[in-house]
Amino acid sequence: MVNVQVTVLSGAGISAESGVPTFRDVETGLWAKVDPYEISSSDGWQRHPEKVWAWYLWRHYMMKAVQPNDGHRAIAAWEDHAEVHVVTQNVDDLHERGGSSRVYHLHGSLFEFRCDRCDLPYDGPLPAMPEPVEVVEPPTCVCGGLIRPNVVWFGEGLPADAWDRSVDAVRNADVAIVVGTSAVVYPAAGLPELALSSGIPVIEINPEETALSASATLSLRAKAASTLPTLLQRLPALLG
Structure with missing residues (x-):
């Protein structure tokens, strides 16, 4: 061919x-009562970046563990x-x-990260996450912005x-x-x-x-x- x-x-x-669980499948346990919009939208990020970061950081490590x-x-x-x-x-x-x-x-990709202010890619260290937790403070860019996963959220192109x-x-x-x-x-x-x-x-x-x-x-x-x-x-x- x-x-x-x-x-x-x-x-x-x-x-x-x-x-790899689908998005709906992983809405159990710690995040069972969390509105999916809250952890997968730019609005949710603006209100609770520490919760959104915790969710995606867990997903990042979970996906690294599968083949x-x-x-x-x-x-x-x-x-x-x-x-x-x-x-x-x-x-x-x-x-x-x-x-x-x-x-x-x-x-987007859970294996890429960028600043939410200047869009500069981030390849620095990530905190370890052996178990899912509800909140994790995201890293900070040199410009003062917060580092976010380079994924497409609701409301984004x-x-x-x-x-x-x-x-x-x-x-x-x-x-x-x-x-x-x-x-x-x-x-x-x-x-x-x-x-x-x-x-x-x-x-x-x-x-x-x-x-x-x-x-x-x-x-x-x-x-x-x-x-x-x-x-x-x-x-x-x-x-x-």
């Missing part, structure tokens, strides 16, 4: 197969046979650790560079593969629609039916880790 471009659009489902699954590794292995671009809504680094070289994070690269990756694809996403969160959910409107076949892989299932070129009720390792070589037969 030389000179073929495959664009993968991934969501929480592929990470869940590595043991890429066969789905992540399969996508990376496709690079031996095709040009592969990964557009992900996930804030973990499992695609990168799985070996993928072109990954565009639409919602997507990173322009990642979005532009993602749109280009979809427009130039020979096939788009949508893995583990409910296809309801926009603007990311508009990318499969862009592919279909451009005549690009879209293959959905998800154990559950989604908003995309009816319009996808092919919708497979399956999990990523068991389906992706053999999918590339099966594409000609699947697409007829």
Whole structure:
């Protein structure tokens, strides 16, 4: 399949197969009664940065402890046979650790940090967090601003560079593969629609039916880790 471009659009489902809880799953225990908006919005950050920092710092360490699954590794292995671009809504680094070289994070990354005032990247030390706690004071930038996770919160726009690269990756694809996403969160959910409107076949892989299932070129009720390792070589037969 030389000179073929495959664009993968991934969501929480592929990470869940590595043991990463989805956002709703982790609203238990310490944060069971916390409004999700309070810990995932710029408004919440302005009101209680120590609570928001504690939440994302715990997520950062939790995600470091899990490993890429066969789905992540399969996508990376496709690079031996095709040009592969990964557009992900996930804030973990499992695609990168799985070996993928072109990954565009639409919602940012828990493994990047920046100042909330001057936007200067931060690569300094992080406090240890062996157990989740309710509050942790965020580090301070040299300008006096607070260091925040480089993720997209409610009320914030997507990173322009990642979005532009993602749109280009979809427009130039020979096939788009949508893995583990409910296809309801926009603007990311508009990318499969862009592919279909451009005549690009879209293959959905998800154990559950989604908003995309009816319009996808092919919708497979399956999990990523068991389906992706053999999918590339099966594409000609699947697409007829």
